[in-house]
Ligand code: FAD
């Protein structure tokens with residue numbers, strides 16, 4: 133009997149469960165990596181995502197080869213052809229794959245007509261296993277993230293003094309919402325120059341016609357992401373020493389030209405498997421313990437909540453929900469995605485700045501994603517599936533498991549409140565407070581009608597008005613709906629007309645832009 137291991141592109145860790153299950157026979161275990169070109173035609177992925185994943189795969193395959201595994205590295209249109217050939221060549225009787233993070237990919241593997249047994253080994257890339265999450269979720273009425281997070285802190289004994297949380301509180305979120313006022317001294321980011329392997333992938337995706345759709349929208353260079361576990365560990369260390377102590381206060385702030393602020397820049401590496409979430413959480417806790425006299429607990433707690441709380445929770449909910457979750461559309465939003473999401477060309481300065489940054493890097497921080505990119509799509513009534521597809525294409529850290537819950541659930545409220553207790557909808561007021569974008573914009577962040585009215589304003593009130601009946605059922609919306617009730621009927625009518633006119637003009641602009649491209 134011969135076992136072979138197929139390592140997927142986001143399972144790049146020597147201790148991942150399928151490899152681990154063959155540790156004692158590593159010298160005789162065939163291992164395969166496959167770059168499938170058909171698979172990446174699903175949407176126009178960011179060129180830096182393609183480079184990141186394929187370069188990291190090639191580096192990891194080499195590391196396994198050096199460690200003594202019998203590694204095959206294939207490039208093909210589909211997965212089936214190289215898999216079959218490799219299974220036959222090595223007379224493999226059992227193919228082992230660690231359970232994919234993405235449900236569509238698990239289904240794809242199960243549908244492959246392979247000439248051997250296929251075993252999906254339980255995934256060990258998350259702190260919570262699927263079974264543990266199911267047990268926790270049990271028959272709870274609501275899957276409240278804060279409850280889940282506290283349970284995670286207890287189970288992993290993180291920032292705990294016996295049964296009590298450090299500092300007597302579980303959550304210091306209130307301390308972490310400072311606007312970016314005054315002169316901020318921002319920390320440097322840690323980037324890497326591409327080595328020969330990465331340069332090869334860049335040259336390929338930049339020129340090959342099969343990536344034409346991606347080449348239209350995204351920059352492949354400068355490519356500065358880490359592509360090995362060693363480099364990812366350097367980014368973690370850099371974050372812990374240079375950024376973590378001040379991570380909290382400006383977590384929600386947005387500043388023109390500042391890509392990273394105090395954020396960790398760790399999601400691409402966590403999602404590829406180059407780092408394990410528990411090692412990240414434990415390292416953050418240890419850094420705090422080493423500097424307790426000078427560091428504030430709120431920054432460290434804020435960061436740990438992201439990884440031990442939000443990240444694990446999103447993954448758990450993703451697996452817990454039924455198969456129809458990606459198709460949900462509670463508000464029945466059907467507007468098409470404006471073309472400027474792809475081009476970055478819009479007179480709305482906040483969107484223009486962030487979309488340009490995404491074109492250049494494939495990255496934006498959480499509030500840029502949630503309160504600008506996502507918020508606009510929500511209040512403008514864009515189809516949740518269209519914006520999900522865009523997020524999935526545009527970000528270097530995007531995968532199905534993290535998209536569905538963040539975009540369909542948290543961002544678009546398309547699940548009707550399974551995940552978020554109210555829609556993340558906001559007017560220009562929020563963006564003006566939390567960023568410096570509005571100062572350089574042609575629109576007036578205070579106006580909701582008229583020539584200079586900011587689209588975030590008329591869309592925000594139009595959104596509340598359109599969905600007034602549905603939103604009344606969401607307890608946390610009552611205060612905002614009272615404010616809606618104070619707007620005079622004539623102004624509300626003008627707001628509705630602005631929203632309709634914007635869509636009409638935008639459809640025309642998009643048609644012209646498309647005609648120009650063809
Ligand atoms: P930090 O702000 O420094 O946070 C630390 C870590 O916490 C992150 O690295 C990430 O691993 C984790 N984290 C925090 N919040 C979340 C969350 N909601 N879901 C999952 N992990 C979280 N995250 C992705 O990994 N891939 C995505 O494609 C993605 N798309 C998103 C789309 C929308 C609309 C929203 C609202 C959020 C999305 N997120 C996504 C979550 C979050 O915005 C990113 O994880 C974060 O911005 C990554 O940057 P960072 O590593 O500098 O994070």
Ligand code: SF4
Nearest residue numbers: 480482560570573586
């Ligand atoms: Fe964005 Fe409106 Fe501010 Fe312009 S005024 S930057 S469109 S929120």
